Amino acid sequence: MSLLNAILAVALSAAPWLLLGLVMAGLIKALVSEALLQRWVGGQGLGSIARAAVIGAPLPLCSCGAIPTALAMYRGGASRGPATAFLIGTPGIGVDSMAITYALLGPFMAVARATSAVLTAIVTGLLVGRTVASSEPASGAPRDEPDCDSCCSSGCDEAQDAPAETAEAGLTGRLAGGLRYAFTDILDDISLWLLVGLLVAGGLIALVPPQQLAELGSGLGAMLIMAVIGIPLYMCATAATPIAAGLLLAGVSPGTVLVFLIAAPVTSLATLGVFRREMGNHGLVAYLVGIMxxxxxxxxxxxxxxSWWKLDITRQIEEVGELLPAWIEWLGLIVLTGLAVKPLRRKLADHLPHPA
Structure with a gap:
């Protein structure tokens, strides 16, 4: 019973904040176009790389979903550094994962995660920007499309459909389309992994003695292990957060948890394959070194x-959990479950008025 209670407690804490994050993700999707992103990240040097990292950070894209957008920027004229910074900064943190990070890990870890994602993107973008691929296609020459078979499908579908995309009528239509994207495409991409994350988090909290992980889960060696494990995984930033919360509450140090939160979402085996094809072996090495x-x-x-500030991260997490009354947490979990389970979502949609 303690295991079920632990899983339920994590789910209740996360649900309302995740719903808020998904709403914000839908608004960003509706209001920020790819053409506007292209203009913002143009140019070379530290300024362009920093802009790409900062602009990409709040966007609601997983590591594979960021591939088509980053490649479109690169092939459209953006240099290697800004394209890489965007590719890393975008899946490293987003408005949806920031909300759940605040709920499950507390304010200090939320700030540390957002700052670290941007800094990692900038550093790696600078390193990759100094490399030159052994063979670059001539400007304007066609390149193979990214292979996203092992990725989430929404980002690739979105990129392939982009030329045919037409703006829905007015601001209301764009907002409706953005929210539909958030609560269908994004939620479908993260729901299975989010469930896995909640199960792992509950198991770590309920079954693993804190002293055991506290002894094994800190220091340089543990961080290197977290980085090596996290880099090839495909796990979006939102789904990684419950696992990080379980590790933290089971005794792993905040810094070791942060390494997992950086390494796991920003890349995957599929991303590495596409990146090598576009940027070459030297670019791939710089990419991996920069992240690790x-x-x-x-x-x-x-x-x-x-340690210096003598922070009690566990107490911070408890204080955030006390911000919302229990009925809001239960309502958030019920709504989130109804939206995440496709048959329930279809039944709900049938009872809603359809646009004219």
Whole structure:
């Protein structure tokens, strides 16, 4: 029973904040176009790379969903550095994952995660920007389309449909389309992994003695292991958060948890394959080195700051959990479950008025 209680407690804490994050993701989707992104990240140098990382951070795209957008920017004239920074910064953190991070990990870890995602994107973008692929196609030459068979489908479908995309009538239509995207495409992409994350988090909290992970889950060695495990995974930022919460509450240090939160969402085996094809072997090496070194150094820095400030991360998590009354948490979980389960969502949609 303690295992079920732990899973339910994590789910109740996360549900209302995740719903809020999905709403914000839908608004961003409706109001920010790919053409506007292309203009914002044009140019070269630190300024362009920093802009790409910061602009990409709140966008609601997973690592595979970010591939088509980043490649469109690269092939449209953006240099290697900004394209890489966008490719890393976008899945590293988003408005949906920021909301659930605040709910499950507390304000300090939320700020640390957002800052670390942007810094990792900037550092890696600078490293990749200094490399040159052994063979670059001539400007304007056609390149193969990214293979996203092993990725989430929404990002690739969106990229393939982009030329035929037409703006829905007026702001109301765009907002409706953005919310539909958030509560169908995004939610479908993360729901299975989110469920896995909740199960793992509940198991870690209920079954693993805190002392055991506290002894094994801190220091440089543990952080390197987290980075090596996280980089090839395909796990979106939102789904990784419950697992991080379970690790943290089971005794793993905040810095080690942060390494997992950086490494797991920003890339995957599919991303690595596409990146190598576009940027070459030297670019891929710089990409991996940038992510791993940045994640570990930032993890060590977060552990140092938490120790220096004598932060009680567990208490912060408890205080956030006390912000919302229980009925809102239960309502959020019921609504989220109804939207995540496709048959229930279809029944709900049947009872809603259809646009003319």
């Amino acid at each position: 070194v940045s994640a570990v150094l930032l993890g060590l820095g977060v552990d140092a700051v938490a």
